[in-house]
Amino acid sequence: MNIELRNVRFSYGPIRALDGVTLQIGEGACGLLGPNGAGKSTLLKILLGFLRPESGEGLVLGHDILKDSFGIRRVVGYMPEDDCFIPGLDAVAFTSHFGELSGMPRAEAMKRAHDVLYYVGLGEARYRLLETYSAGMKQRLKLAQALVHDPKILFLDEPTANLDPQGRTEILELISDITSKKDLHVLISSHILTDIEQTCRSLVILNKGTVAAQGELAALREVRFSLYEMKLKGESGAFLDGLRRRECRVEETEDGIVKVYLPQTVEQRDVFRLAGEAGIQIRHFVKSRTSLEDLFARTVGVD
Amino acid sequence: MAIAERGYTHWQGTLGTGRRPWRVIAGQAIRLAWKRKFFKLVLFGSLAPAVIFAAGIYVSERMEDFKEMFKGAEKFLQTNPAYFQAYFGSSFLIFMMLMIMVGSGAGLISDDLRHNALPLYFSRPLRKRDYIGGKFASLAFFLLLLTLAPGVLFILLKLIFSGSFKFLAEYPWLPLAFIGWSVFISSFFSLYTLLLSSLGRNRRYASILILAVYFLSTVFFGIFFGIFHEPAFCLISIEMNLRQLSAAFMGAKPQFDVPWIYSFLILSAIMAVSVLVLRKKIRGTEVIR
Numbered sequence: 335m336n337i338e339l340r341n342v343r344f345s346y347g348p349i350r351a352l353d354g355v356t357l358q359i360g361e362g363a364c365g366l367l368g369p370n371g372a373g374k375s376t377l378l379k380i381l382l383g384f385l386r387p388e389s390g391e392g393l394v395l396g397h398d399i400l401k402d403s404f405g406i407r408r409v410v411g412y413m414p415e416d417d418c419f420i421p422g423l424d425a426v427a428f429t430s431h432f433g434e435l436s437g438m439p440r441a442e443a444m445k446r447a448h449d450v451l452y453y454v455g456l457g458e459a460r461y462r463l464l465e466t467y468s469a470g471m472k473q474r475l476k477l478a479q480a481l482v483h484d485p486k487i488l489f490l491d492e493p494t495a496n497l498d499p500q501g502r503t504e505i506l507e508l509i510s511d512i513t514s515k516k517d518l519h520v521l522i523s524s525h526i527l528t529d530i531e532q533t534c535r536s537l538v539i540l541n542k543g544t545v546a547a548q549g550e551l552a553a554l555r556e557v558r559f560s561l562y563e564m565k566l567k568g569e570s571g572a573f574l575d576g577l578r579r580r581e582c583r584v585e586e587t588e589d590g591i592v593k594v595y596l597p598q599t600v601e602q603r604d605v606f607r608l609a610g611e612a613g614i615q616i617r618h619f620v621k622s623r624t625s626l627e628d629l630f631a632r633t634v635g636v637d
Numbered sequence: 638m639a640i641a642e643r644g645y646t647h648w649q650g651t652l653g654t655g656r657r658p659w660r661v662i663a664g665q666a667i668r669l670a671w672k673r674k675f676f677k678l679v680l681f682g683s684l685a686p687a688v689i690f691a692a693g694i695y696v697s698e699r700m701e702d703f704k705e706m707f708k709g710a711e712k713f714l715q716t717n718p719a720y721f722q723a724y725f726g727s728s729f730l731i732f733m734m735l736m737i738m739v740g741s742g743a744g745l746i747s748d749d750l751r752h753n754a755l756p757l758y759f760s761r762p763l764r765k766r767d768y769i770g771g772k773f774a775s776l777a778f779f780l781l782l783l784t785l786a787p788g789v790l791f792i793l794l795k796l797i798f799s800g801s802f803k804f805l806a807e808y809p810w811l812p813l814a815f816i817g818w819s820v821f822i823s824s825f826f827s828l829y830t831l832l833l834s835s836l837g838r839n840r841r842y843a844s845i846l847i848l849a850v851y852f853l854s855t856v857f858f859g860i861f862f863g864i865f866h867e868p869a870f871c872l873i874s875i876e877m878n879l880r881q882l883s884a885a886f887m888g889a890k891p892q893f894d895v896p897w898i899y900s901f902l903i904l905s906a907i908m909a910v911s912v913l914v915l916r917k918k919i920r921g922t923e924v925i926r
Contacts, residue, residue, distance in 0.1 A: 382760055384921035404762040408652055412760035418753040421744075422669045434661045435761040437652035446648050453645060479757060484648035512645050 335360055335393075336487060336519050337381065342390030344376055351376040352387070353543040359521060363513035365530030365551075366523040367630060368540035374523040375415060377540065378489050381521075382412055395486060408437065411480030415491040415523075417472050419464040425451050426460050429478050436483035443482065450478045454508060470501035477508065487519040488512065494529050502529075509533050527630055539633050546633045554629055559583075561622045562605070564592045568614030576608040591618075595628070658763050662771025667778055670741035679740050680779065683733035687787035690724045691794055698798035716795055718808065718888040721788075725818055726883035730783065731876055734826055737779050739847050742830035744840035745772045746919070751838040759921030769915050773827045780823035788815030810888070818886035822879060825904050829875075832911035835918045851875050868893035871900075878904055 337359040344352040351373045366374050379385045381394055383403025391398070397405035420428055426447050433443030451460045454474040459467070467475065473493065480488055493509060494502040510533055513520050524530055530537060530551075537554060539547040547554055566573070574584050574592070583595040594605065602619075609616050670676050696703050697714040707714060714720075724730065749755055758768055792812055795804050805812075833846040858874035861867070871877035871893045878900035884890060885897035 379922050382921070384756070384759060407760055407762045408654075410760070412756070414753065414756045414760075416753040416756075418757050420665075420669075420754050421748050421752060422672060423665075427665075427668075431661065431665050432757060432761060434656075435658050435758065435763060437654060437656055437762065438648075438650065439653065442648075442650050449646070481645070483652060515645055517647075518645070 337392070337394050337521065339377075339392035339399075340390055342377075342380060342387045342392060344373075344380060344385060344387045346376075351543050352380070355390070355540075355543070355545055357538050357545050357548050359538065360536060361516075361519055362536065363509070363520040363522065363534045364536045364538065365534035366521060366538050366540065367525065367527065367530050368546075369525060371542075372525075372540040373543045374525075374540055375491055378412075378491055378521070378523055381489065382406065382410065408483075409486040411483065411485035411488045413476045413480040413488065413490045413493060415495060417469070418476060419467075419472065421463075421465055423464055424461045425456055425464065425467075425475055425478070428464060428475065429482050432479045433482040438483055446482055446484075447478070450481045451475075453481070454478045455504065469496045470498065470504075473497060473501065473505060474508075477505070481512075486517070487521065490520060490522045492524055492526075493522060494524070494526060506532055539630065541633065547629070559598070560596045561628060562594050562596065562602075563618070563620045563622050564594060564605075564616055565590060565618035566592060566609075566614050567617050568612075570612070570614055573609055573612035573614050576612060577605070580604065580608075593622070654762075658761070658767040659771035659774060662758075662768060663774035663778065666741070666745060666772060666775030670775065670779070673740060676737070676740035679733065679736045680782070683730070683737060683783050684787075686724060686727065686730055687783070687790070690720075690787070691790060693720070694791060694794045695798055698795075716804065718811065718814075719890075721791065721811070721815070722884055722887040722889035724787070724791075725784065725815075725822075725887060726880045726889075728876065728880075731822075731879055734780055734783060734822070735847065735851055737783070738776065738826050738830040739844045741779055742772075742776045742827070743834055743844040743847060745775070746831060746834040746915075747837055747840050747843045750835070751840075755919065756921050765916060765919050768919055769831065769912075772831055773824075776827035776830055777823045780826055781819055784819035784822060785816065788812075788819055791815075808888075814886045814888065818883055821882070821886070821904075825879070825908055828908045828911035828915075832914055835915055868895050871895055872903055875904075875907075 335358045337357070339355055339357050342352055342355040343350070355373070355377065366377065368374050376385065380387050381392070381399060383399060383406060386400070391400060393399065394406045395409050397409070399406065420431070423431070426444065429447035429451060430440070430443040433446055434440055438446065448460065451457055454477050456471060456474050456478060459471060464472070464475065473496070477493070480490070490509065494505050497505060506529060509520065509522065512518055513533060520533075522530060522534060535551060536549060537547070537551045538545060570592070577584055577594055580600050581597050582600055585593040587593065596605070606616065693714055694716055696707060697716050700707075700711065700714070749758070792815070796802065830847055833850065834843045836846065837843055855874045855876045858870050858877055861870040861873070871881060872895065877893065881891045881893060881895065881897050881900040882904065884892065891897060
């Protein structure tokens with residue numbers, strides 16, 4: 335496991351940000367998903383040693399989060415959510431500065447800064463003052479400084495925040511390229527579901543400071559519930575009420591399709607039996623792929 | 638071939654663990670300050686008194702040659718502790734040091750706070766003391782250029798122009814006094830500047846604070862001293878405390894009849910408070926509880 339946390343708690347005064355978080359994150363790209371205020375950024379800051387948990391323990395690539403934050407910071411590249419830069423510097427000076435701070439020799443840091451700036455697409459603008467950069471360029475710059483010392487794991491906090499669709503696509507392509515490397519792991523914190531869906535293989539969903547779900551994305555989609563799409567003929571009210579009583583979530587679309595989320599306790603035959611009892615016909619019955627949005631809504635409990 | 642065309646590649650080197658990150662931070666801050674024209678102008682302007690005092694040392698050793706030119710000024714051209722006190726304790730030098738702090742130090746921390754750079758620093762293997770030490774070192778470097786460097790130069794010139802070690806035999810403690818005073822005043826102004834720079838996220842606000850605190854303390858001293866004629870009021874002025882202490886370091890008579898130890902304690906207390914506040918304010922992430 336790359337990251338393991340056990341029973342981690344943290345509060346901002348009276349507000350509990352993390353409440354007994356226990357999770358394991360393996361190799362590759364992992365999404366940290368949750369609504370605003372779920373505790374995603376707090377979790378990243380605890381992993382980096384910025385915040386000390388009130389209780390609990392954890393490891394990042396074998397380094398203890400309580401005792402060895404320096405060890406963690408040597409192997410982690412961090413891309414914060416907010417715009418971060420040092421005014422008066424150009425991108426080369428900025429990126430090499432953080433390479434040096436990570437322990438790279440000055441000449442090596444400078445050379446590597448050029449390389450990663452080309453990699454993130456800032457090669458032509460690398461000698462421009464950072465104050466003149468657009469939001470998209472600043473986002474790329476943050477990625478460059480996170481990569482400069484060649485970390486083993488990247489923590490990306492809302493990497494596509496404030497980007498236009500084109501900029502978002504480009505950043506996601508970069509992340510996908512990075513995650514294609516077997517020896518560079520990525521933890522992406524985001525509340526944008528499609529970003530996670532596009533780049534990650536595994537997922538941790540946080541909600542109100544607790545882990546609401548975690549595991550491989552494909553498995554999570556399948557295991558928690560099944561989604562079926564139906565077309566009905568007849569008075570469907572009693573049938574749908576019967577499904578809801580069995581803890582199925584029911585959605586009716588404008589084009590007359592009924593989407594039913596079946597929990598593991600309800601089988602397909604139960605649906606047909608209920609339909610028979612309600613005296614309606616099921617004209618169309620197709621198992622649908624559960625989207626991450628559906629999973630998220632079910633797990634977090636929002637529509 | 639650009640790396641983007643061949644995807645992400647790894648760096649083949651090994652990260653050093655014995656490096657001193659404060660040096661990297663100091664170096665970057667010095668380079669940034671040096672980029673500003675205003676700063677360079679102030680720095681070179683600040684060195685003007687050192688050139689004049691160095692010339693004074695030369696003249697003092699060649700009084701016979703300059704007798705006519707400096708008639709009546711002989712007593713000011715005797716290179717004794719009072720001569721050096723006139724340099725190290727001069728209002729102009731202290732004022733220029735303040736201007737250098739405004740030019741190079743006001744934005745050192747406030748800019749990092751404003752542009753959220755602290756999480757980037759502290760996501761590296763960096764301690765608070767490395768960050769504060771780096772910023773401190775960059776300011777102290779410029780201040781030592783105005784104090785220690787001229788001090789060493791004065792002694793060397795005196796020895797060269799006089800052609801003997803008589804001066805050092807008379808005042809053997811003077812080199813140590815130069816070092817001690819240079820380190821003290823550089824430390825004081827550096828910490829004072831970092832403290833005020835850390836109080837806000839605006840460089841201009843920090844600049845105004847640096848100047849306002851300094852000058853208001855002297856204005857209040859002037860008002861109280863004018864009303865009560867009590868020399869002890871010099872203790873509320875940063876400038877007067879510095880001048881009292883510089884006289885003590887140089888073994889010269891202080892301007893006010895107040896024990897120098899009080900000035901030392903007051904200035905040291907300001908430095909201690911600065912360190913405490915900086916340690917509290919500087920962190921990788923802002924935590925509002």
